[in-house]
Amino acid sequence: MTSTESTAFFARSWSLYDLITEHNYMFHREIYARVSDLLKLRKDIGRYRLLDLGCGNARFLAPALMRSPPAHYQGVDMSEAALEEAREHLAGLTCPIELTHNDLLEAAESTVSKWDVIFTGFAVHHLTHQEKERLFRIAGRCLLDGGWLLMVDVLREENQSRKHYLEGYLRFMRECWTRIPTDQLEEACAHVETYDYPESLSTLNDMAKASGLINSQVISRFGQHGTVMFSRDVPEFTD
Ligand SMILES: C[S@@+](CC[C@H](N)C(=O)[O-])C[C@H]1O[C@@H](n2cnc3c(N)ncnc32)[C@H](O)[C@@H]1O
Numbered sequence: 001m002t003s004t005e006s007t008a009f010f011a012r013s014w015s016l017y018d019l020i021t022e023h024n025y026m027f028h029r030e031i032y033a034r035v036s037d038l039l040k041l042r043k044d045i046g047r048y049r050l051l052d053l054g055c056g057n058a059r060f061l062a063p064a065l066m067r068s069p070p071a072h073y074q075g076v077d078m079s080e081a082a083l084e085e086a087r088e089h090l091a092g093l094t095c096p097i098e099l100t101h102n103d104l105l106e107a108a109e110s111t112v113s114k115w116d117v118i119f120t121g122f123a124v125h126h127l128t129h130q131e132k133e134r135l136f137r138i139a140g141r142c143l144l145d146g147g148w149l150l151m152v153d154v155l156r157e158e159n160q161s162r163k164h165y166l167e168g169y170l171r172f173m174r175e176c177w178t179r180i181p182t183d184q185l186e187e188a189c190a191h192v193e194t195y196d197y198p199e200s201l202s203t204l205n206d207m208a209k210a211s212g213l214i215n216s217q218v219i220s221r222f223g224q225h226g227t228v229m230f231s232r233d234v235p236e237f238t239d
Helices: 003-012 014-022 028-040 061-067 080-089 104-110 129-142 162-176 182-195 201-210
Strands: 049-053 072-077 097-101 115-121 143-154 215-222 225-231
Touching: 014 080, 014 182, 028 061, 028 143, 028 215, 028 225, 049 104, 072 080, 072 104, 080 097, 104 129, 115 129, 129 143, 129 201, 162 182, 201 215, 201 225
Parallel strands: 049 072, 049 115, 072 097, 115 143
Antiparallel strands: 143 225, 215 225
């Protein structure tokens, strides 16, 4: 698997992903409502710097950022089509917006900037085990004090094999994603079967701990779709 191959799907079929999210089949509405609530709790609204790895078109994160504006937003994605749309979705933000067309690990590894929030939505499961470890190392190095790594992604159950996970997810897609035309549904299923490598929460926690992010908190869970916050210290929220 290469990043280029796994992201080619999004370059080609961005409209299919949009259709899936339009019907809320991956719980984007509920997930991003919780992300929005979480960002509202930051004490540095208007001053925090956010890096969005695998930002796609930022359609769901953008409203949360409008409510809790950062001081700087950088989105990284391999899909130019998605980045073009992201520019439109983020147009209402008044802070500097940087959209980078690159592999998320390469972009993050080469950054000398520090971040208050590193956000990533439904992108990490495309990485190999070693690449996920690299991502956590980058987060451990680049997060400022009080920083959060906020990860939205699909998760495997503890001790569940990838094969068993895929059987369940593909069944869920075929049974529940009823408004996706059959040929497009099968294209999405083939993409999941080839490129999805989700981890269990305990594996992610181990990777995070090895990078100094010793706190983890599950923010939400909807079926296989979860949001986890990793941080160096216990997060301080406004009361
Ligand atoms: C499922 S979409 C998620 C988009 C958005 N973050 C969301 O939550 O709706 C995954 C995005 O990650 C991007 N992506 C996956 N692997 C990547 C990589 N290695 N480098 C950069 N972008 C990547 C894809 O191009 C795609 O836009």
